[in-house]
Amino acid sequence: MSPTQAIALRQRLENHVRAAFAAAGLDPALGAVDVSRRPELCQFQCNGAMAAAKAARRNPRELATAVVAALAGVEMIAAVTVEGPGFINLLATDAAIVEATRDLAADPRLGVAPASPPRRILVDFGGPNVAKAMHVGHLRSSIIGDTLQRVLRFAGHDVVGDIHLGDWGLPMGMLIAEIERADPAAPWFAPGAHGPFPAQSPVTIEDLERLYPQAAQRAKDDPAFREAARRATAELQSGRPGYRALWDHFIAVSVGALRGEFARLNVAFDLWDGESTVNDRIAPMVARMRVAGHVEISEGAEIVRVAREGDQKEIPPLILVKSDGGAMYGTTDLATIEARAEGRFDESLYVVDQRQHLHFEQVFRASRLAGISGGMAMEHVGFGTVNGPDGKPFRTRAGGVMKLGDLITMATDEALKRLAEAGLAEDAGEEEKREVARVVGISALRFADLVNHRLSDYVFNLERFTRFEGKTGPYLVYTAVRARSLLDKAAERGFAPGALHAPGAEAERRLMLLMHGFCDAIAATIDKRAPNILCEWAFLFAQEFNSFYQACHVLSEKDEALRASRLRLVEASLAILDRVFALVGIERPARM
Numbered sequence: 001m002s003p004t005q006a007i008a009l010r011q012r013l014e015n016h017v018r019a020a021f022a023a024a025g026l027d028p029a030l031g032a033v034d035v036s037r038r039p040e041l042c043q044f045q046c047n048g049a050m051a052a053a054k055a056a057r058r059n060p061r062e063l064a065t066a067v068v069a070a071l072a073g074v075e076m077i078a079a080v081t082v083e084g085p086g087f088i089n090l091l092a093t094d095a096a097i098v099e100a101t102r103d104l105a106a107d108p109r110l111g112v113a114p115a116s117p118p119r120r121i122l123v124d125f126g127g128p129n130v131a132k133a134m135h136v137g138h139l140r141s142s143i144i145g146d147t148l149q150r151v152l153r154f155a156g157h158d159v160v161g162d163i164h165l166g167d168w169g170l171p172m173g174m175l176i177a178e179i180e181r182a183d184p185a186a187p188w189f190a191p192g193a194h195g196p197f198p199a200q201s202p203v204t205i206e207d208l209e210r211l212y213p214q215a216a217q218r219a220k221d222d223p224a225f226r227e228a229a230r231r232a233t234a235e236l237q238s239g240r241p242g243y244r245a246l247w248d249h250f251i252a253v254s255v256g257a258l259r260g261e262f263a264r265l266n267v268a269f270d271l272w273d274g275e276s277t278v279n280d281r282i283a284p285m286v287a288r289m290r291v292a293g294h295v296e297i298s299e300g301a302e303i304v305r306v307a308r309e310g311d312q313k314e315i316p317p318l319i320l321v322k323s324d325g326g327a328m329y330g331t332t333d334l335a336t337i338e339a340r341a342e343g344r345f346d347e348s349l350y351v352v353d354q355r356q357h358l359h360f361e362q363v364f365r366a367s368r369l370a371g372i373s374g375g376m377a378m379e380h381v382g383f384g385t386v387n388g389p390d391g392k393p394f395r396t397r398a399g400g401v402m403k404l405g406d407l408i409t410m411a412t413d414e415a416l417k418r419l420a421e422a423g424l425a426e427d428a429g430e431e432e433k434r435e436v437a438r439v440v441g442i443s444a445l446r447f448a449d450l451v452n453h454r455l456s457d458y459v460f461n462l463e464r465f466t467r468f469e470g471k472t473g474p475y476l477v478y479t480a481v482r483a484r485s486l487l488d489k490a491a492e493r494g495f496a497p498g499a500l501h502a503p504g505a506e507a508e509r510r511l512m513l514l515m516h517g518f519c520d521a522i523a524a525t526i527d528k529r530a531p532n533i534l535c536e537w538a539f540l541f542a543q544e545f546n547s548f549y550q551a552c553h554v555l556s557e558k559d560e561a562l563r564a565s566r567l568r569l570v571e572a573s574l575a576i577l578d579r580v581f582a583l584v585g586i587e588r589p590a591r592m
Contacts, residue, residue: 010517031048123349144450150585163273173236282327340376351381411444418466439589448460477592507552508548514541
């Protein structure tokens, strides 16, 4: 069998069961096989006889018995029985388990077939704003979006990750007005100036983070300043050279800082496009929508009605142009959809807070109504909030917004404490120990976020997230380091992994069986846009590996063939854990 053709054990069984359904005169699609939820009774189960019986108006146990009879003689099945009203329970032979596991371990894709046909998918996530520090509110979009793009890419799709920067609109005008107020003689503000302007930025990221809230407060308190900010926004968007040159510095300084923050979180993007990227599309797009009759005037504003007959809740119109002539976020989103559709994306995923769901429903409906999205599918992949112990969005002890950089530093510091408490990395130098703590801290943050269903809120508890026991990232990292250490010690003694043999203990058998769930976890993660499925499976797999580690002799095993087989099982387990880590954005230190 080619290394790229490994078929997981469940799928192999399912192929036989579907054939048996067909042989019994039943719909083969009903022969789906699932991993048993009662492993003490059987390894796999098929419940299709109940559905077949309902369709045929026959006794389900009778139909299940016919399917079992058709499975007689299938070599890979050790036992098959009918239980209850018509459940079909299956056990695979050890020979079949070993053969399938051997193929899986040799397959660099671990049984995951490349998508056919692959789709071109854009993942819109992160969404930070220029001149504003990233905070804990950006955590979920960044981690979930990054993980989805990794999983989709591994599955064989052509994936593009877009940060979709907030780099346009009134906030930029407020910054310009605030800087001009402090230094009106600066070259950026000279009337009619066309440059060249200074290449050195007049502001640092720290300046911008200070100036933005200062300008926002001034705009609230001072009507004259608010009007100046609006004028600056309009002139910026009209292309005033000095303002554009200053704005370019805002972008460069902000993006430089953001790249560093995202790199610390193991998050990467293919595109660093912002709202400004589609600014020139807005006017002609709106004009076409007017001509097509999709726009109407309401209280001076231009709107698109998107409500449909049969809606279970009120869907307000999308405001396209405000009464003062300004475009709204929804207008920019429509122009972005137009650009992505022209980029020949098959689908576009928006990984944005679930509280924005109504907004995306309005935008998606308006884009379809106006024919802007073409054949591109659009989906809002929403998520819940990160909360403090009080159930409210997580903040600092002083009540302020927690900066993402501070959060990462806190995670590293907490991981250092956990390493010391567990007596780990004791022989490492300070620099290496700090690096191990960084890896452990990021694993804690990412896994703690991902293991929760994305629509669920969760309570931020760094002490719990950084533990080396329980359902945590550090537990998975420690498990993988343990596997690597075992292989290194074997190599030092001259022991090498060899051919897999029939399991000599139940712990081996369970570990082999669970390996085959990886491809199902990947498929379900993609289908439901739910990384928690992969994380839950990975935790179960780590538990099973540790059970095997405790129950089975490896280095001390006297039987050379059994020792080599178990080393091969360790090697395959590490390969699976490393693959999971690559998909969820976790690293593995060389030692701990």
